Every structure is written in C-alpha cells, then in structure tokens.
Amino acid sequence: MKAIKTIGLVIFLIGLAIFTALPLLGTYNLNEADFNTIVKEQNIKSDVFINELKSNIIGTDFNGMQTLSPKISEALNNANESHIKNKEWDKKIYTSSSDMAAVIGKKSANGFIANNKGFMWFLTFGLGIIGALMFILPNVILLGKKGIKNDGVYHESATNRGWIGWMVFIFLVSFYLVLYFASEYATNWTLIVDPISESLSGNPAGHWFVYGFMYCTVMTVMAVRMYIKYRHNIYQVFRTTSVLFFQIVFAFLIPEIMVRLQMPYYDFKNAFPLDYDFFFQWNLKDLINNGGIGIFILVWGIVLTLIVVPVMVYFFGKRWYCSWVCGCGGLAETLGDPYRQHSDKSLFAWKVERYLIHAVLLFVLIMTGMTLYSFFTETGTVLGIKTATVQSIYSLVIGSIFAGVIGTGFYPIFGNRVWCRFGCPLAAYLGFVQRFKSRFRITTNGGQCISCGNCSTYCEQGIDVRAYAQKGENIIRSSCVGCGICSAVCPRGVLKLENGPEKGRINPTEILLGNDVDLMDLVNQK
Amino acid sequence: MEHIVIIGNGISGVTLARHVRKLSDKKITIVSAETDYFFSRTALMYVYMGHMKFKHTQPYENWFWKKNRIELKKGYVKQIETEDKMLHFAEGDTLQYDKLIIATGSKPNKFGWPGQDLNGVMGMYHKQDLESLETYAPNNEVCKRAVIVGGGLIGIELAEMLNSRKIPVTFLVREDSFWNGVLPKGESEMINEHIKNHHIDLRLATNLKAINSDEHGNVKSVIIEETGEELECNVVGLTAGVAPNVDFLRDSGIEIGRGVKVNRFLETNIPDVYAIGDCAEQHEAIGNRRPIEAVWYTGRMMGETLAQTICDNKTEYKPGHWFNSAKFLDIEYQTYGWVFAERGRPEYEQHFHWRHAKENICITVAFHKDSNEFLGINTFGIRMRHEIFDKWLTEKRDVDYVMSHLKDANFDPEFFKTYENDILTQYNNTFNTNLTAHKKSWKRIFSKV
Numbered sequence: 001m002k003a004i005k006t007i008g009l010v011i012f013l014i015g016l017a018i019f020t021a022l023p024l025l026g027t028y029n030l031n032e033a034d035f036n037t038i039v040k041e042q043n044i045k046s047d048v049f050i051n052e053l054k055s056n057i058i059g060t061d062f063n064g065m066q067t068l069s070p071k072i073s074e075a076l077n078n079a080n081e082s083h084i085k086n087k088e089w090d091k092k093i094y095t096s097s098s099d100m101a102a103v104i105g106k107k108s109a110n111g112f113i114a115n116n117k118g119f120m121w122f123l124t125f126g127l128g129i130i131g132a133l134m135f136i137l138p139n140v141i142l143l144g145k146k147g148i149k150n151d152g153v154y155h156e157s158a159t160n161r162g163w164i165g166w167m168v169f170i171f172l173v174s175f176y177l178v179l180y181f182a183s184e185y186a187t188n189w190t191l192i193v194d195p196i197s198e199s200l201s202g203n204p205a206g207h208w209f210v211y212g213f214m215y216c217t218v219m220t221v222m223a224v225r226m227y228i229k230y231r232h233n234i235y236q237v238f239r240t241t242s243v244l245f246f247q248i249v250f251a252f253l254i255p256e257i258m259v260r261l262q263m264p265y266y267d268f269k270n271a272f273p274l275d276y277d278f279f280f281q282w283n284l285k286d287l288i289n290n291g292g293i294g295i296f297i298l299v300w301g302i303v304l305t306l307i308v309v310p311v312m313v314y315f316f317g318k319r320w321y322c323s324w325v326c327g328c329g330g331l332a333e334t335l336g337d338p339y340r341q342h343s344d345k346s347l348f349a350w351k352v353e354r355y356l357i358h359a360v361l362l363f364v365l366i367m368t369g370m371t372l373y374s375f376f377t378e379t380g381t382v383l384g385i386k387t388a389t390v391q392s393i394y395s396l397v398i399g400s401i402f403a404g405v406i407g408t409g410f411y412p413i414f415g416n417r418v419w420c421r422f423g424c425p426l427a428a429y430l431g432f433v434q435r436f437k438s439r440f441r442i443t444t445n446g447g448q449c450i451s452c453g454n455c456s457t458y459c460e461q462g463i464d465v466r467a468y469a470q471k472g473e474n475i476i477r478s479s480c481v482g483c484g485i486c487s488a489v490c491p492r493g494v495l496k497l498e499n500g501p502e503k504g505r506i507n508p509t510e511i512l513l514g515n516d517v518d519l520m521d522l523v524n525q526k
Numbered sequence: 527m528e529h530i531v532i533i534g535n536g537i538s539g540v541t542l543a544r545h546v547r548k549l550s551d552k553k554i555t556i557v558s559a560e561t562d563y564f565f566s567r568t569a570l571m572y573v574y575m576g577h578m579k580f581k582h583t584q585p586y587e588n589w590f591w592k593k594n595r596i597e598l599k600k601g602y603v604k605q606i607e608t609e610d611k612m613l614h615f616a617e618g619d620t621l622q623y624d625k626l627i628i629a630t631g632s633k634p635n636k637f638g639w640p641g642q643d644l645n646g647v648m649g650m651y652h653k654q655d656l657e658s659l660e661t662y663a664p665n666n667e668v669c670k671r672a673v674i675v676g677g678g679l680i681g682i683e684l685a686e687m688l689n690s691r692k693i694p695v696t697f698l699v700r701e702d703s704f705w706n707g708v709l710p711k712g713e714s715e716m717i718n719e720h721i722k723n724h725h726i727d728l729r730l731a732t733n734l735k736a737i738n739s740d741e742h743g744n745v746k747s748v749i750i751e752e753t754g755e756e757l758e759c760n761v762v763g764l765t766a767g768v769a770p771n772v773d774f775l776r777d778s779g780i781e782i783g784r785g786v787k788v789n790r791f792l793e794t795n796i797p798d799v800y801a802i803g804d805c806a807e808q809h810e811a812i813g814n815r816r817p818i819e820a821v822w823y824t825g826r827m828m829g830e831t832l833a834q835t836i837c838d839n840k841t842e843y844k845p846g847h848w849f850n851s852a853k854f855l856d857i858e859y860q861t862y863g864w865v866f867a868e869r870g871r872p873e874y875e876q877h878f879h880w881r882h883a884k885e886n887i888c889i890t891v892a893f894h895k896d897s898n899e900f901l902g903i904n905t906f907g908i909r910m911r912h913e914i915f916d917k918w919l920t921e922k923r924d925v926d927y928v929m930s931h932l933k934d935a936n937f938d939p940e941f942f943k944t945y946e947n948d949i950l951t952q953y954n955n956t957f958n959t960n961l962t963a964h965k966k967s968w969k970r971i972f973s974k975v
C-alpha cells in the first residue's frame with residue numbers, strides 16, 4: 001500500500017513537472033494565411049503592426065513563448081506609439097499585448113505538442129490524475145477504521161506551513177499570475193484541452209477553458225480524498241457531492257453547451273455580486289441582444305440575488321450556497337481541505353475580516369450603481385469618475401488578485417477560505433441574512449464542551465467556535481459557511497448544525513446547563 | 527481592594543476568576559506552577575497526535591488576562607500561612623491574600639511500584655508529562671513498545687496517542703473488562719473489542735508488579751504480577767486514576783482527607799479559604815456523585831458557584847443532573863442521569879440495552895423497575911441532546927415516554943442514519959409494549975419544564 005502511494009506520488013509529480021514546463025516549450029511558426037485571418041478576426045487596422053509582424057515574425061521558427069511574446073509586444077508598442085503620435089486613433093490596437101500573443105501563439109503553434117494533443121494531455125492531466133488517485137485511494141485501507149483522521153496534520157510539512165506548503169503556495173500563485181496576467185504562456189495548456197473544448201462548445205480552448213477544466217479535475221480528485229477522509233460522516237459526503245455536481249454541471253458543462261447552441265455563456269448558479277460583471281454594459285447588451293434566453297438569464301440573475309439567495313439563507317443558512325453550491329467554496333472544500341486549520345482565529349483577524357469584506361461589498365455596490373447609471377443615461381462617467389476605470393480596478397484588484405491569486409494561492413499559508421472570509425461580497429450579503437434573519441444555527445449541546453479547541457482549530461472561517469461552545473452558547477456568525485467540520489471533529493458531540501425556530505436561536509449564557517437551576521436562572525436571566 | 531488569590535489555573539480556577547471579574551472589581555491573581563496561561567488539559571492528547579499545536583489548547587488569547595485585570599503569577603506554592611494570609615513560593619517570594627481559593631487539581635496515582643520513578647515512566651496529566659512523552663516516545667524507533675497501566679479514560683487516551691505514532695502498546699487493565707466499574711457489561715465488552723481492533727494489546731485482569739531499569743536508569747521492561755511475564759518496553763504510562771494534588775497543604779491547618787475537605791459552600795475549615803475542582807472533597811457525597819469529582823464540568827460548575835459566594839451572594843454548590851462524555855478511540859460516549867455498572871447498581875435499577883448488529887453503536891437506558899421512572903442513559907456512537915435529557919430527568923418521565931420520544935433527543939449531524947425505530951422495536955419486543963415513535967418536535971424541544 002505504502003509502495004502504491006509512493007509510486008503514485010512520483011507519477012503525479014512527473015505529470016505536474018511536464019505541465020509546469022509546458023508554458024516554456026513548443027515551437028511556433030506563423031504563416032501568412034493564418035496571420036491574415038487574425039488580422040480579420042481581430043479587426044487590426046494598424047499597417048505598422050502588420051508590416052512589422054510580416055517582416056519579423058511570419059515564417060520564422062520560434063522556440064517557446066518566451067521568444068515569441070516579446071517580439072509581439074514590441075511590435076504592438078511601436079505601432080501604438082506611432083499611431084498616438086500621428087493621432088490615428090482608428091488604427092490604435094486596444095487588445096493587450098498578452099492577449100495578442102495568445103491569439104497568435106494559438107494559431108502558430110506547430111510542433112510536437114500541437115500535433116500530439118491527446119498524448120500530451122495524458123502526460124500532464126492523465127499522469128496527474130492517475131498519480132493523485134494512486135496516492136489517495138490506498139487511504140481507504142491505510143487510514144484504518146472510520147473516524148476523525150487528523151493525525152499528524154501539524155507534524156507534516158505539507159499541512160504545517162513547511163517547505164512543501166510553501167512550494168504549493170509558489171506554484172498556485174504563479175499559476176494564477178500566468179492565467180490572469182500572462183495568458184499567452186498558457187497556449188500549450190489550451191492546446192492539450194482543445195479536443196475536449198471542441199467536443200463541448202465546438203470552439204478551440206482558451207485559457208479560461210483550461211482553468212475551468214482543471215478546476216473540475218482537481219475538485220473531482222480531491223473530492224475522492226474527502227470521501228475517504230470523511231466516510232463516516234454522511235453530511236460531508238452529501239455536501240461534497242453537491243459542490244462537485246454544481247461545479248461540473250452548472251459552472252462547466254452548461255455554459256459550454258450553451259455556447260454550442262449559440263446562447264450566451266452563463267453559469268446559472270453564479271449570483272451577483274460574486275458575479276460582479278453581471279450588470280456590466282457589455283453583458284447587459286449581450287443578454288438583451290440574445291432574445292428570449294438572454295432576457296431569461298437577466299431576470300433569473302436578478303431573482304437569484306434578490307429572492308432565491310435570501311429566502312434560502314433564511315431556511316438553511318448561508319451554507320446552502322457557500323458549501324453546497326458555490327464553485328469557490330467547492331475548491332476550498334476539496335483542494336483546500338488539507339489547509340483549513342491555517343485560518344487565523346484571533347480577534348484581530350475577525351476585525352480585519354469585517355472591515356475588508358464589507359468594504360468589498362460596498363465597492364461592488366457603488367461600482368454597480370455607477371454601471372447601471374451609465375447604462376441607462378448612456379454616459380461614461382458618474383460625478384466625473386469614469387465608470388470603466390472603476391470597473392477595471394475592481395476586476396484587477398478584487399476579481400483577479402484577491403479572489404484568484406490571494407484567494408487560492410494562499411491556501412497553504414492562510415487557510416482555504418481567504419477569499420470567502422475576507423473578500424467575497426456575496427458572502428457578506430448572505431452573512432447579513434444569516435446573522436439577522438435565519439433559522440440556521442449551530443446548537444451547542446448544553447454543558448458538554450471540554451474546551452479542547454478542535455472545533456476552532458479546524459474552522460476554515462476562523463471562527464473561534466470554542467469561545468461560544470464553552471459558554472453553552474449557540475454559534476450564530478455571519479461568516480459561518482456551514483461546512484460542518486467543527487461538528488465532525490468535536491470529540492464530545494457538542495455541535496450540531498440545524499435549522500429550527502428563530503426564537504431562542506441566540507442564547508447568551510453565563511452559567512451552563514448542568515449546574516444548579518436556580519443559579520442558571522439568576523445569572524442567565526440578567 | 528479585596529485580593530482574591532487562586533492557586534491553580536485550570537478550568538475551575540479560571541472559571542471562578544472570570545465570574546468574579548464579571549461580578550466585581552476585586553483584585554484577582556491566579557497562581558500556577560505549570561504554565562503561563564490557562565490551557566485545556568483534555569486536549570493534551572491532540573497535541574501529541576498532531577491535530578493541534580499547544581497554543582490551540584488555550585481557550586483565551588494572551589491579551590485576555592490583562593484586559594480583564596486578572597493577574598497571572600507563575601510559581602509553585604510551597605506553603606500557606608493561614609494566620610497571616612500569606613503564600614510562600616518555592617522560588618522564595620510571598621504573596622498576601624484576602625481570600626484564597628485552592629484549585630490545584632489532581633496528580634496521577636502511583637501505588638509504590640518498584641521502578642515507578644525511572645526515566646520513561648510518566649503519568650499523563652500535566653503539560654510536563656506531554657513533554658516527557660515527546661522525549662521518550664517521539665516515534666516507534668526510539669520507543670519500541672509502551673506499556674500503559676490502568677484502564678480508565680486517561681489510559682485509553684494515552685493508548686490512542688501512542689497508536690497514532692504507530693508505537694506498539696500493551697494496555698494492562700486490572701478489571702476483567704474495560705472500565706466495568708462504570709460501564710455496564712454490554713458496553714464495556716464493546717469497548718474491549720474496539721481496543722483490540724486497533725491492534726492494542728489489551729490485557730484484562732492484569733496487574734503491574736515492577737518496572738525494571740537498564741544501566742542508565744531508563745525503563746527496560748515491566749513484570750506482570752499474575753504471570754511473572756517480562757515485557758520489554760521503553761515507556762510506561764501510569765494512568766491508574768488520579769488523586770487530589772494537595773500534599774503541599776498537609777501542615778497548613780487546612781483540613782485534608784484525600785482532598786481538601788469542603789462543605790456545600792465550598793468552604794474549608796479555615797475562614798476565607800475555599801477549594802474547588804478536582805482537589806475538593808465534599809464531606810458527604812451529593813446524591814449519587816462521588817465526594818471527589820475529578821471531571822471538567824464539575825470543576826467549572828464549582829467555579830461558577832463559588833464566584834457568587836465570593837461576591838457576597840452566598841450560594842450552595844448544588845449541581846443538577848449528572849452528565850458526562852468521553853471518547854474511546856473512535857467511539858463517542860455520552861451519559862445523562864445515572865446508569866450503573868453491575869457493581870454498585872441499586873437493586874431497583876433495571877436496564878434496557880440495544881446494540882447495532884454491525885456498527886459500534888449502542889445505548890443503555892436505566893429505569894426504576896417498579897415506578898418505570900427514567901433514571902439515565904448511556905449512548906455510544908449516537909449523540910444526544912443534553913437539554914432534552916436534563917428536562918426529562920427533571921420531569922421524572924417514565925421510560926416509555928423517553929423511548930417513544932427519542933427522536934427529540936437525537937443530536938447526530940444532519941442526514942445521519944437514525945436508529946430510534948430499531949431501538950423502539952427491540953424495546954417493544956422485550957417488554958411486550960406497543961409504543962410508536964413520535965416525530966421530532968421543535969415545540970417539545972424548546973418547551974420549558
């Protein structure tokens with residue numbers, strides 16, 4: 001068994017190494033015909049750019065994106081510089097050099113990778129999946145009897161912020177940086193998933209397709225780990241299945257198939273304000289121009305946020321979304337589960353959390369207000385501030401850096417819910433409802449708590465669960481995503497997530513059940 | 527300002543301090559020789575097993591004490607002069623008090639076994655024991671085998687700890703079935719099986735005779751009383767119960783029995799000196815309780831109660847219905863009310879026992895055989911709602927009512943398989959009754975007595 005695990009780990013690491021090397025490998029050679037198509041598709045009017053590419057790039061062999069990309073970026077800068085100088089605004093290219101390089105790279109890739117997509121898929125994703133499963137599956141036997149399996153969490157480098165944890169951190173952060181800011185380097189990754197993309201939407205893959213596919217793959221493999229680890233806990237099994245289903249079907253398959261059917265790309269479960277660009281001009285226009293289905297999506301998006309979300313939170317707590325449906329939550333609960341103990345439980349962290357998350361909510365609301373105002377009045381500015389600038393700041397700082405690079409990249413260091421806890425505006429909104437108007441609570445079982453601290457340690461949201469439990473108080477916190485792990489790890493059966501009458505839900509206590517009833521009455525009534 | 531000095535920063539002392547602070551402005555000092563800050567003793571095992579770091583066992587952040595004006599003093603109290611109201615520390619300094627609370631907890635029992643003070647012999651009570659275990663049993667290369675002496679709750683925790691590092695364990699238990707002084711037969715047997723299933727070498731009805739040393743004063747082996755067998759080992763865990771940690775009080779004039787003798791107001795024979803928690807011994811047992819209650823919850827309750835008295839609302843220690851819980855490796859155990867083992871069971875107490883055919887799940891319900899009054903319940907592998915059983919005990923419900931309303935009491939996480947119907951069927955078959963299970967009702971759960 002041990003041997004299988006080791007072999008699995010080696011196979012996984014080989015797959016990962018090849019995947020990691022891909023951005024710098026491969027050969028590119030752009031031919032005239034392809035270039036002309038690009039010029040047409042991208043609507044390029046800059047003769048400077050076209051000529052420079054023709055003389056420097058077309059017909060030349062490039063080894064690796066790192067040789068091609070700087071040339072393109074140089075050409076693009078030169079072109080724009082001269083157009084700006086000559087005030088030829090219609091010729092200026094607005095596509096970013098990174099996107100341009102990605103488009104050209106995709107068309108011009110011609111080497112081994114481009115010609116052996118299936119094989120390369122196997123060497124990366126294939127080996128990764130096989131290796132990871134070989135590493136994970138023996139745990140069915142190795143972990144022994146069913147029960148809580150946290151032995152050694154704080155002894156191992158991977159889960160105790162040791163060097164493995166830091167390596168994972170560097171990998172994840174770099175991956176997100178490529179994805180958001182240097183997508184041309186993802187060209188080879190897109191190639192190897194082309195066949196899958198074509199079979200779904202009919203189009204070749206872009207880097208967001210790579211991300212979506214990888215997301216589903218990682219979640220599925222790590223869900224297997226969850227199933228094994230928590231096999232005694234049916235709540236965890238159901239919950240994991242649910243997030244996996246919503247990720248694969250709603251976030252991944254349905255939008256791709258909608259594209260094939262000439263419909264807008266839309267994830268039906270992604271609610272505003274997490275889906276922050278839902279009300280952006282281009283999206284609204286796109287939806288309105290799409291006729292019936294577009295209008296349906298528009299109405300659904302609004303109903304989802306204004307009615308479905310709060311009503312469901314009233315009945316079941318925020319968990320129905322955050323740890324049963326949401327994709328961010330889904331990754332956090334699968335890939336992120338080994339890191340949940342790193343969330344900071346201090347009062348200070350709680351303060352930071354409240355400032356940050358509500359600031360982001362405010363930000364998204366103001367931005368959306370500006371967006372809608374601009375949309376209906378058909379102006380580009382509100383009170384002298386350019387709506388588009390605000391939008392791009394939000395997209396960059398919150399949408400990309402906070403939610404992606406920090407949110408996921410920092411899993412091994414700050415725990416698996418950094419984004420959900422400190423940043424997600426939807427979580428803030430759900431949290432208000434959960435805190436003030438909901439049937440959900442985590443009931444504390446009378447006086448049974450022994451203050452051991454397992455619950456607080458493993459709360460991914462950094463809630464000091466013990467602080468409530470040891471006072472006999474129910475846990476009612478806007479940030480609780482109802483993952484149920486505190487309840488699972490409690491060795492004394494103290495915590496139960498449940499939906500019940502609102503009355504008596506919040507029960508501040510000083511004297512716990514089990515003591516003199518008169519004393520309880522005297523002190524707790526105050 | 528009155529100065530309240532508490533010796534011991536365990537659950538009882540700290541609970542007292544918190545409540546005194548809430549009720550008054552008195553000066554409060556907590557003294558401890560063990561650690562700087564309060565930690566949860568019950569969580570020591572999780573540190574060794576790698577579930578937590580030591581800092582996670584501390585229920586309050588370090589700034590808490592200053593903010594609440596609770597002074598912390600690290601030092602070992604060597605002697606108390608009750609005339610002058612003065613504490614003398616081993617380090618040489620002194621501390622004046624107006625009211626003194628002794629909350630010094632317990633220490634592991636040692637029964638004078640030859641070799642009981644060798645290197646590698648330890649209890650599992652203080653933080654220092656954990657450190658010592660980390661030294662002598664860091665892994666299964668340094669510690670090839672460990673022997674645990676004494677089959678109580680701490681013994682089985684120690685076995686689980688060592689097991690988590692794959693250190694072979696031999697577990698010597700004096701009784702002929704695990705913890706059968708407390709657990710009825712069926713339950714005790716289930717735990718025996720469970721221990722063995724974890725590859726722990728459980729030796730029932732077996733006593734320790736002596737511990738042998740190697741040439742460096744380290745543990746080499748133990749000798750078994752009954753068979754004379756010699757077992758090679760590197761660590762011996764002594765977990766044959768605990769006793770109040772009161773030796774330093776012997777000539778202070780404070781009345782000592784096994785623990786510090788207290789009345790129902792937790793007062794000792796000396797004015798302004800009180801005792802709470804593991805180290806306090808009631809002159810007369812309260813109800814079915816023992817005169818010394820060495821559990822977490824009672825320490826807390828004594829702290830809650832005594833704070834009232836200290837703050838001029840003289841209050842008797844009057845604990846409510848008994849409850850407790852523990853975990854035997856993977857099996858959670860809860861108890862509410864009284865369920866006695868075979869030994870010491872009142873003749874009126876009758877039991878109903880149900881055990882799952884395959885899983886490690888069972889319950890035992892105790893009731894009065896004439897009046898049918900429900901007396902208590904033990905559950906293994908099913909969580910139960912404390913509030914409900916507390917209420918049923920207060921209302922003196924009969925056992926039929928309890929059995930048919932078990933769904934109200936279930937506290938397992940959502941979607942877990944439930945067993946109330948199976949349990950009720952067996953109950954009906956056993957007692958020729960025809961009860962039907964009532965659906966869970968929030969109204970009943972939240973109704974007041």
Ligand SMILES: Cc1cc2nc3c(=O)[nH]c(=O)nc-3n(C[C@H](O)[C@H](O)[C@H](O)COP(=O)(O)OP(=O)(O)OC[C@H]3O[C@@H](n4cnc5c(N)ncnc54)[C@H](O)[C@@H]3O)c2cc1C
Nearest residue numbers: 534536537538558559560602603630631803804820821822
């Ligand atoms: C491993 C383990 C697991 C347990 N699990 C459970 C459980 O699951 N459920 C349960 O109910 N109970 C459990 N218990 C029992 C429970 O922990 C104790 O009942 C409780 O901690 C007692 O609290 P206390 O405040 O009375 O004393 P303690 O926690 O023992 O605190 C007393 C403190 O006083 C200090 N002290 C003593 N003498 C002096 C002196 N002369 N000068 C200065 N300082 C001194 C000691 O060093 C110690 O720090 C467990 C105990 C152990 C050891």
Ligand code: SF4
Nearest residue numbers: 459480481483484486
């Ligand atoms: S309080 Fe419990 S259920 Fe809520 S997020 Fe924390 S661990 Fe999950």
Ligand code: SF4
Nearest residue numbers: 449450452453455490
């Ligand atoms: S895990 Fe359970 S017993 Fe431990 S502190 Fe949390 S609620 Fe209390």
